[in-house]
Amino acid sequence: MIATLNKFFAFCSAKHRRMFYGALLLGVLIAFCEVLKYPAINLILHGFSEKRMTGKLILFSFLLLLIGVLAEAAFRAKQAMLQCRAGYGECANKRIEIAEKLRFLPMGYFNRKSLGDISSVTTNTMEQLGDVATLVVMQTTQGLLNTALILLMLLLFDWRIGLIALTGVLLFALINARMQHENESLSKQKIANDTKLVENVLEYIQGISEVKSYGLSGESERKLKDSIAESARVMTELELASNRYVPLQNGVLKLTGLGILLVSLRFYLDGSMDLITAVLMMVMAFHVFAGLSSMGSYSALLRMVDLCVTRGQEILSLPSMEIGGEDYKPRTEDIELDIIDFAYESRKVIDGVSLRIPSGTSAAFVGPSGSGKTTLCRLMARFWDVQRGAVRLDGKDVRDYSIDALMENFSFVFQSVYLFHDTVANNIRFGKPDATMEEVIAAAKQACCHDFIMALPEGYDTVIGENGASLSGGERQRISIARAIMKDAPVIILDEATANVDPENEKELMEAIAALTKEKTVLMIAHRLKTVRSADCIFVLDRGRIVQRGTHEELLREDGIYRRFVEARSEALSWRV
The missing domain is CATH 1.20.1560.10 (ABC transporter type 1, transmembrane domain)
Known part of the structure; x- marks a missing residue:
């Protein structure tokens, strides 16, 4: 007692x-x-x-x-x-x-x-x-x-x-x-x-x-x-x-x-x-x-x-990630991975990966399911700490940044979107809490969601259900993109960002993403060919290793996973009912 x-x-x-x-x-x-x-x-x-x-x-x-x-x-x-x-x-x-x-x-x-x-x-x-x-x-x-x-x-x-x-x-x-x-x-x-x-x-x-x-x-x-x-x-x-x-x-x-x-x-x-x-x-x-x-x-x-x-x-009492780093503001968005390893407990997911993504360029990650694409991108934003090697932003190990200083450099658009039980405006404003209503509307228009928001009962003041339960998958995705536009971070991570977008809105949304990513460092994970073919460099992963790298044209000339990926997509597109 x-x-x-x-x-x-x-x-x-x-x-x-x-x-x-x-x-x-x-x-x-x-x-x-x-x-x-x-x-x-x-x-x-x-x-x-x-x-x-x-x-x-x-x-x-x-x-x-x-x-x-x-x-x-x-x-x-x-x-x-x-x-x-x-x-x-x-x-x-x-x-x-x-x-x-x-x-x-x-x-x-x-x-x-x-x-x-x-x-x-x-x-x-x-x-x-x-x-x-x-x-x-x-x-x-x-x-x-x-x-x-x-x-x-x-x-x-x-x-x-x-x-x-x-x-x-x-x-x-x-x-x-x-x-x-x-x-x-x-x-x-x-x-x-x-x-x-x-x-x-x-x-x-x-x-x-x-x-x-x-x-x-x-x-x-x-x-x-x-x-x-x-x-x-x-x-x-x-x-x-x-x-x-x-x-x-x-x-x-x-x-x-x-x-x-x-x-x-x-x-x-x-x-x-x-x-x-x-x-x-x-x-x-x-x-x-x-x-x-x-x-x-x-x-x-x-x-x-x-x-x-x-x-x-x-x-x-759980051991936290080391967060006492420096409030450092990088001069460039150069990202470098130096022979990194990472495992979920005993299962190795990333095995000796090294790469460099210059500031202002786009990189796409493709590969079979479970090859480590999403994990690799999240390691760059320090969702986890690598077990070996180093992840660097502007030549500085991400573990030497304070968490808040590091996160200021990244915006995320995931396939699985989470929206809060709050107004539409506040969900968009989550990327920039002090944003004005004019800024919110501008971001929504770029993300092609202004029209459907205005059709809601109370427009931008409409309270959506937990995790956006009252919206369609495509609508949730576009609000998530508007949130990323609002944050305006120099590094954008797109994880199947257009996966749930309606075909009639895809063209406008791709234009909005192009405007969002202009002059920024872009990391994209996608299975759609049109999403990755314009990337400055494509990294092909298999079982946690980079097995191919290069532009779309360069990889097509090689016999490997990427060419088979393109051929499979092309064959699927040729199907008719």
């Missing part, structure tokens, strides 16, 4: 940790205020027994009670405010911190981890940390402090009663430890099921078109229902496991309170305790363990807190 509490506080930022400590300090003051009622009762009882009850004594006792009640209310209000600000503030900060961490992780991490796993950590786990964990930690810590304070007071009043109370607390602690041990495995199952549930929900929603087209809605729905049912089962088991121990914990505390009452009465009857102390002990017996009882109910979730912190720490 103590280890989990320390782990939680260590995970928090210094600012919010101070807030939590402040809330705990207020909890101690609240405990003192609660204890004030007993000296007041003691004064009244002594006044009655000694027949010296006066107005002054009554007034003093009443003021003591009033001060305790008012101070407790003020401290509780301040404590609740600190607790909420620290809990939800830490949750927000950790989400931002994790997002920043993900930004600088190698892309290989995202290949290994599912979207559901990452989403679960940033949503469910952090939500539990900010909401449930904060309440559990504060109630548990508060219960421990209050109980320690009351035990100390009991030992000072009468050490025998104090020892009885201490025995009850130790029995409570043994039962609580057993409960947490049983909850540990169930808490792990709950975290795993939360992740699995998010994965299956995302898979079901994202693949709904394929599910319907192949008539697999029943199977996919069954998979989702099974995840929901399993999550419900584990949650029920977790609750039942706690409910087996919480009544037992409370029973021990109630019996200990009853024991204090009976023993106090016994001590009075045998003359070893005066009447006033005995009555006070009997009154306290009903309230002494209130804080500990509340703590026992919440402490059942401490293992969940521990796992939430662990999952957050796992991401935050």
